[in-house]
Amino acid sequence: MTLAHPATGIHVHPTALVETGAEFGAxxxxxxxxxxxxxxKLGANVELMSHCVVTGDTTLEDNVRVFPHAVLGGEPQNLAYKGERTTLRVGKNTVIREGVTMHLGTGNALGETVVGENCMFLAYSHVAHDCIIGDHVTFANNVMIGGHTRIDDRVIVGGGAAIHQFCHIGHHAFIGGMAGVEHDVIPFGLVMGNRAHLAGLNLVGMKRSGMARDDINALRHGFKKLFADNGVSLRENAAKLAEDSGESSAVRDIAMFVLTDSKRKFTTPAKRSRDDAAGIE
Incomplete structure (x- = not known):
């Protein structure tokens, strides 16, 4: 028999354990x-299906759905963590499938792990401590990301991929299945392999997002210039690209991504034709 609260529409199965202090929305x-x-704290219309554990200082915003055996808000897998009060926040409309794990932040870093809105985490994927995940991000099955990883909006990570701690994955990037990503990935980048290399641009994702043909062509040529084998550094190419980006905000995004300070290097094309990687005809 389910324990129901008609005034709020809250339903708690009698076998569930809800500790005093937990807060539920309607x-x-x-x-x-x-x-x-x-x-x-569970926002309005959050659903925990069965055998879910939500612990720690964790907030699930409105309409989050959690499938069986997910564990959210567990302590970080980090020896630096000493039990300090840290948080996990998951944004609205996110779907968390079977066996997913998401950990709290650590006191000596951000102190929080943040997952955006409208995300999808497929079975047994893992979000480590102090990660920042944007909106509309998809993790396929068994994806693993290390602590302090930042993943921007609309990134797709293929099944079994692993991303090193402190990496930054730019918006609209696509990480191929089973990839081992050691370094930052530019916006719109397409990476694959172990260890991962930049295989070009995420043309399929750009087309699906409705990007104009002119912008796609500008990105193709910008990619070629950024990774040109011209005897100067990647940052120098990026600075020149930023100056020459004209009206293309997408090209400017890539250039500024490279020019921003990071703890990791950048994922670059394998030793083959840069024209092939960019899709230049």
């Missing part, structure tokens, strides 16, 4: 054998 559903900790 319409929350907590299924069989779930465990909700005392510092958890």
């Amino acid at each position: 319409g929350v559903i907590v299924g069989p054998f779930c465990h909700v900790g005392p510092n958890v």
